[in-house]
Amino acid sequence: MIVNSTEVQNNFGKYLMLAAQEDIIITRNGREIARLSALKDPLSDFGETPGTVMEKAEAYGYGGRKASYEEFLELTKDNEERYEYIDGEIYFLASPKTAHQIALTELFVIFYNWFQGKDCTPLVAPYDITLKRNAENINVVQPDIMVICDLAEKLDKNDYYQGVPSLVVEILSEGTRSKDLIKKLDLYMSCGVREYWIVNPLNKEVTIYLFEDKDIRNHTTYRKHETAPSYIFTGLSVELDRIFKY
Known part of the structure; x- marks a missing residue:
């Protein structure tokens, strides 16, 4: 057609x-x-x-x-x-489902409160992030949550951010999991994101990846009743029971 x-x-x-x-x-x-x-x-x-x-x-x-x-x-x-x-x-x-939005809301509240008074700023979707593998390969994504530590320095004249977030969170749904687990993991790793959280409301798990030199340096999966700590932000952690309520 x-x-x-x-x-x-x-x-x-x-x-x-x-x-x-x-x-x-x-x-x-x-x-x-x-x-x-x-x-x-x-x-x-x-x-x-x-x-x-x-x-x-x-x-x-x-x-x-x-x-x-x-x-x-x-x-x-x-x-x-x-x-x-x-x-x-x-x-x-498309519009996400309830479990996705509950996890997103709880996570963003935790991030927002923890980063108060610090140099980095957490932002929530929808917000375009432009990532370049090279001059010919330009990508535009909208992570669920992103933590940006160079916001003031990387805003263009149109008030759009043109840098790379330090930490990115993607919350899986049935329709986006292959993209988040494969395509976005490779994209974030290749473009300089330091830490990537994959939040899975279906299995009530959070997997955190630490990237260094465009490779996976470490990764850990946390399950319901456990607490997931950040690799790069000492003291930032999330109780999974808080974000997986249903």
Whole structure:
């Protein structure tokens, strides 16, 4: 199916459902710029059957023909929907579920209180973070929580942050777990993030990665009833019973 970008933007939910059945070719000014297709889940050990459609209308990539960074900007400008752009693929971010939002709220309160009076600032989504693997590979993500320690120095003239957060938190959902566990882990590690928290409300676990020299230096998984401490911020810790209430 071939559809122009204006039609897709105005009826995104409709085309998300159709993409589970067939690829949607997206055009602008008569030129093909992207393909909307359902992703396949490589993580069969998380309970999905290999080859089944994943993302469940929560996060879809414009797969197949990859979009350029300029095409991503053009496709998403003046659009109130939330998107991420990773390694040439565009991902739609839909409204999260209750467990996700409870974990996000509790975590951000803990982070906000702990960082009061300190040099670093915790921020919460939606907030674009632009990460560059190199000059040609530009990515735009919206972590659930990010801790930024050079905010004043890295704001551009339009009030957008152009640096790399020290710590990033992603809260998994059924639709975004493969992206968060694989694509984003590699992206954050490669682009200079020092610590990455993966919060899993489904299994009530938190895994914390410490990155050094674009590699995993250490990682630990904490489970319900345990307390998860930060590697890089001494004294910052989270009781998992507080963020996993249901």
